[in-house]
Amino acid sequence: MRKFWLLIVLIIAAVATIFFLRVGKIVESTVKPEVLNVTTSQVTIAWTSKEKYKGRVSYMPTGTEVPAMIAAETFGASDQHEVVLTGLRASTRYTYWIGNSKSRYQFQTQPAQNSPFSFVAVWGDVSDRLVPLMRSESGEFIVSLTPAAGQKSDWFSDVRPYVPVYNLSGVDSPFLKATGDEHQSGPNNLWKLDWGGLRLIFIGSSTNMAKVNEMFSSPSAHTIGIITSVEVIGAMESKKDAQIDDSLGQTTLHSIIVSHNKQHPTRAAAFAAIIGNSEKNVEIDGVQYFGISTANKGTRSCGAIRVDVDVESSRAVFVDENREVALKQPPLKQKRTCEECRRLADKGAYEESVKAYLEFIETHKGNFQIDDAYFAIAEIFDNKLFEFENALAWYRRLATEYPDGTLTSLASQRIKYISAYADYDYKPLANFERIKAVKYARKKDQPQERDKIFGEVKSLIKAYPDSNLAPVMQHWLANQYRLSEPDKAVEAYMTLRKNYRSHSESQEAMVEIGETYYDAGRYKEAIKAFNEALGEMPGLADTIKSQIARSERNLRRDKIAYVCWGIAAIVFGAAFIRKPRRIGARSIVCACAAFVIVGAVSSFYGWLIHEQFNSAREMVLIVSSFSAIAGLSALISMKFTRKVNADSTGIFSAVVGGLAGVVFFLAGIYLAIYHIYIHYLIVVKL
Amino acid sequence: MKTILYVLAFVQLVFVSGSFAADANATKADANATKQAVPDLAAVKQYVKAVQEIEKNRNGKTPDWAAIDAQYELTLPVIKDIDVKCKTHYAEELRDAMKKCASGEKIAVNGQIIGKGFQHVTVLAIRQQLDLMAKASPAGEKASTEQIAAYFEVIRPTLARRDKGFFEGKKTLEAAADAALEQLSKAEAGNLLTASRELEDVIARTYALSILYEFEVIEKLRDSDLATCDVKRVEAGMFYRIIQQRIEKRNPKTNEILLNTINGSYGAMNSQEVEKYLAAGLGIKLR
Numbered sequence: 001m002r003k004f005w006l007l008i009v010l011i012i013a014a015v016a017t018i019f020f021l022r023v024g025k026i027v028e029s030t031v032k033p034e035v036l037n038v039t040t041s042q043v044t045i046a047w048t049s050k051e052k053y054k055g056r057v058s059y060m061p062t063g064t065e066v067p068a069m070i071a072a073e074t075f076g077a078s079d080q081h082e083v084v085l086t087g088l089r090a091s092t093r094y095t096y097w098i099g100n101s102k103s104r105y106q107f108q109t110q111p112a113q114n115s116p117f118s119f120v121a122v123w124g125d126v127s128d129r130l131v132p133l134m135r136s137e138s139g140e141f142i143v144s145l146t147p148a149a150g151q152k153s154d155w156f157s158d159v160r161p162y163v164p165v166y167n168l169s170g171v172d173s174p175f176l177k178a179t180g181d182e183h184q185s186g187p188n189n190l191w192k193l194d195w196g197g198l199r200l201i202f203i204g205s206s207t208n209m210a211k212v213n214e215m216f217s218s219p220s221a222h223t224i225g226i227i228t229s230v231e232v233i234g235a236m237e238s239k240k241d242a243q244i245d246d247s248l249g250q251t252t253l254h255s256i257i258v259s260h261n262k263q264h265p266t267r268a269a270a271f272a273a274i275i276g277n278s279e280k281n282v283e284i285d286g287v288q289y290f291g292i293s294t295a296n297k298g299t300r301s302c303g304a305i306r307v308d309v310d311v312e313s314s315r316a317v318f319v320d321e322n323r324e325v326a327l328k329q330p331p332l333k334q335k336r337t338c339e340e341c342r343r344l345a346d347k348g349a350y351e352e353s354v355k356a357y358l359e360f361i362e363t364h365k366g367n368f369q370i371d372d373a374y375f376a377i378a379e380i381f382d383n384k385l386f387e388f389e390n391a392l393a394w395y396r397r398l399a400t401e402y403p404d405g406t407l408t409s410l411a412s413q414r415i416k417y418i419s420a421y422a423d424y425d426y427k428p429l430a431n432f433e434r435i436k437a438v439k440y441a442r443k444k445d446q447p448q449e450r451d452k453i454f455g456e457v458k459s460l461i462k463a464y465p466d467s468n469l470a471p472v473m474q475h476w477l478a479n480q481y482r483l484s485e486p487d488k489a490v491e492a493y494m495t496l497r498k499n500y501r502s503h504s505e506s507q508e509a510m511v512e513i514g515e516t517y518y519d520a521g522r523y524k525e526a527i528k529a530f531n532e533a534l535g536e537m538p539g540l541a542d543t544i545k546s547q548i549a550r551s552e553r554n555l556r557r558d559k560i561a562y563v564c565w566g567i568a569a570i571v572f573g574a575a576f577i578r579k580p581r582r583i584g585a586r587s588i589v590c591a592c593a594a595f596v597i598v599g600a601v602s603s604f605y606g607w608l609i610h611e612q613f614n615s616a617r618e619m620v621l622i623v624s625s626f627s628a629i630a631g632l633s634a635l636i637s638m639k640f641t642r643k644v645n646a647d648s649t650g651i652f653s654a655v656v657g658g659l660a661g662v663v664f665f666l667a668g669i670y671l672a673i674y675h676i677y678i679h680y681l682i683v684v685k686l
Numbered sequence: 687m688k689t690i691l692y693v694l695a696f697v698q699l700v701f702v703s704g705s706f707a708a709d710a711n712a713t714k715a716d717a718n719a720t721k722q723a724v725p726d727l728a729a730v731k732q733y734v735k736a737v738q739e740i741e742k743n744r745n746g747k748t749p750d751w752a753a754i755d756a757q758y759e760l761t762l763p764v765i766k767d768i769d770v771k772c773k774t775h776y777a778e779e780l781r782d783a784m785k786k787c788a789s790g791e792k793i794a795v796n797g798q799i800i801g802k803g804f805q806h807v808t809v810l811a812i813r814q815q816l817d818l819m820a821k822a823s824p825a826g827e828k829a830s831t832e833q834i835a836a837y838f839e840v841i842r843p844t845l846a847r848r849d850k851g852f853f854e855g856k857k858t859l860e861a862a863a864d865a866a867l868e869q870l871s872k873a874e875a876g877n878l879l880t881a882s883r884e885l886e887d888v889i890a891r892t893y894a895l896s897i898l899y900e901f902e903v904i905e906k907l908r909d910s911d912l913a914t915c916d917v918k919r920v921e922a923g924m925f926y927r928i929i930q931q932r933i934e935k936r937n938p939k940t941n942e943i944l945l946n947t948i949n950g951s952y953g954a955m956n957s958q959e960v961e962k963y964l965a966a967g968l969g970i971k972l973r
Binding site: 161 | 743753877880910946954
């Protein structure tokens with residue numbers, strides 16, 4: 001009985017081992033997934049496998065450290081896998097992997113309706129260009145303009161795990177083809193693709209025009225585009241093919257587009273890409289027709305276009321040709337707002353410039369650059385005329401009328417700033433800004449004038465001590481003093497702390513006092529101030545502690561330098577001032593030998609580590625000062641030996657002489673480094 | 687008279703042949719410049735070492751501009767290659783900035799043009815190699831990976847600085863970059879895009895944070911030290927050049943807002959807003 005149970009256990013263990021080995025093998029096997037059915041909140045990952053198992057996909061937003069989410073197939077084991085990932089965020093890139101595979105892939109969800117995006121249209125065998133193309137052009141999907149039948153192999157296999165691929169007749173997917181679930185284009189080879197705010201209509205063959213008309217109907221699209229070919233347009237007109245020129249205005253397709261655009265001007269069809277042999281583009285009744293030549297050009301048999309789609313404008317960029325076609329543009333195309341207005345402002349005629357801008361606004365109503373003019377007027381009132389009430393009014397007008405404008409963010413910042421200091425009828429603000437922007441900017445380099453300006457700021461603070469701007473002015477004053485007069489700066493910071501303790505401007509005043517002392521080389525006072533700041537601001541402990549450490553280190557270096565100067569002076573004095581003063585020929589030879597030897601050794605070593613020096617000049621300076629100190633040390637050593645030898649034994653005198661030389665040498669080396677480039681002392685941990 | 691004519695004819699002949707020779711030389715030089723071989727690993731390593739030397743010398747107390755100029759010559763093969771492929775003008779721009787620095791003209795600003803210019807060239811060179819990898823043989827892929835790793839050493843100090851400033855010294859960006867480089871060395875055709883995109887993301891994140899850092903300094907100093915603010919604005923602008931292409935393609939409006947902000951008045955600069963726009967423009971979270 002016991003043997004029987006043992007046998008059962010062994011069989012179960014064997015089966016489990018085989019099962020896990022199989023699963024492991026399956027999961028480890030390399031599969032190339034495809035991204036399908038991308039929407040703003042869900043994506044399908046599909047792949048086929050040799051073995052049957054239940055597919056599992058792990059995924060997470062790219063660049064985040066959140067734990068990966070896992071989605072699995074709903075049905076049982078299969079060799080054709082489709083895993084739907086739901087609950088995704090729009091316009092977000094996700095990283096995913098299959099099972100336990102180490103191969104990571106990425107997909108991006110569709111953008112929200114009004115968000116800009118790009119897609120890439122390609123033709124010919126682009127297989128070896130697709131990866132760089134997708135990396136550099138950031139296309140969210142690919143449209144293959146070459147019919148699937150014309151492809152000898154799967155050109156898109158490397159990018160299918162990242163982006164969906166479409167062709168003229170629908171979704172281009174080997175998986176759907178293999179499963180027999182291939183997207184069939186609508187009747188008459190007509191189908192549509194909705195992506196963000198774009199509706200792309202594909203007309204693959206001569207078709208029933210009523211069906212085309214239906215395709216234009218989209219309540220959510222802000223941009224409608226068409227992809228078709230010269231043959232299709234020609235066939236619609238019972239011709240062999242069409243030409244991309246003004247004659248397109250006579251075609252049935254054009255009349256349908258124009259009729260739709262008249263009825264729905266806000267959802268107008270903007271462009272039609274026409275595949276053929278021509279690269280011309282022509283605009284007829286606001287519709288941009290542009291040709292894509294898929295024919296071989298010299299050595300080039302393939303090509304790519306990136307199409308950028310946005311609410312206001314769209315463009316097609318021919319990647320290889322540095323050519324660009326505007327597909328949809330705002331109503332007016334003026335490059336800059338009112339050149340004359342700018343010129344007047346540049347020469348200082350601010351009032352006239354404002355008048356010119358007002359006239360420009362009046363005469364160019366509806367111009368998409370009116371927001372530029374609003375901002376320019378606001379800036380003149382703000383920075384040149386210091387009329388903040390007017391500035392605020394214009395900034396607010398810009399923010400209200402153009403909430404999505406490109407200058408609105410800047411205007412909002414100024415509204416916040418001016419509103420915060422609007423007390424006393426803007427008087428402190430106007431005076432302070434005028435002092436800063438006009439007087440101080442011009443005269444800050446003249447000490448006497450600078451003092452006068454600081455005096456004016458002090459009077460301003462005195463006149464409006466409880467204004468919202470007073471602490472800001474006091475802080476500014478302290479910061480200016482810091483550059484030239486550290487004591488006055490400290491005094492100003494202390495006043496800031498005393499009078500405006502609770503204000504945000506004074507919160508770091510103690511650290512700034514410490515930094516002022518540090519910059520002035522007064523490290524003891526700096527340490528004291530930093531320690532006080534440490535007690536007040538534990539949140540900045542790391543920064544303040546490192547400042548204290550730096551101050552202590554510099555203090556230590558200064559002290560060592562004083563000691564070294566003292567030692568060098570004593571040793572030098574003892575050697576040369578005390579009698580006998582005569583220097584023998586042998587001493588001079590020794591000193592020269594030391595100079596040459598140390599010079600040669602340090603030059604060689606310096607050459608080996610030359611990249612460590614800031615400049616060649618600095619290296620030469622260090623090497624020559626080391627050599628000179630070595631020569632002098634040798635001389636001192638000889639002098640000491642002689643002097644001591646007069647009263648003592650030879651060995652003792654040699655030791656004393658040697659020690660004196662070494663002490664002088666070390667002190668001299670420290671002083672040389674201290675004065676040439678103090679930071680090299682880090683090498684000896686000083 | 688005849689002799690004079692002969693002499694004149696001879697002189698003419700000398701001039702004509704001289705100008706032909708000069709023209710031929712110029713054409714040859716142009717051809718050499720265009721034909722200039724794609725830099726190999728040795729050239730890349732030489733470029734990296736020279737840039738590191740230039741930066742060390744430039745940031746020292748007393749820069750030696752003659753030595754910098756000599757090192758700059760060594761970087762030229764890579765810079766010229768990038769200028770041709772990416773339609774930039776860094777060879778001229780950098781030389782011009784160096785001349786200005788050497789003659790003491792706006793050293794702080796021109797110094798930043800040099801430093802950030804080299805970083806942009808390096809990032810462009812990395813992107814070139816990423817492009818090459820996709821169509822390369824396994825041996826070519828290996829060579830590209832090695833070159834990318836070498837180029838990366840030029841920009842690594844920036845990653846380290848941003849790690850220190852924004853991630854409390856944790857090696858967040860450096861670790862992400864090293865992981866991406868490792869992944870790149872093991873990537874196959876199927877997942878090459880993931881590895882290269884991850885590397886691009888780290889680079890974009892680093893330079894976006896660099897812009898943010900400059901804005902934070904400007905916010906702090908705009909009432910006290912306008913000269914430093916001017917330098918910081920130039921730095922922010924140079925950093926923005928490195929990531930501008932991606933933002934411009936993804937979101938032209940955000941690009942315009944960021945350009946307006948960088949070139950706008952110091953009083954209207956707000957680092958929180960800039961962070962929001964940079965993240966939206968690049969489509970990644972910065973921190």
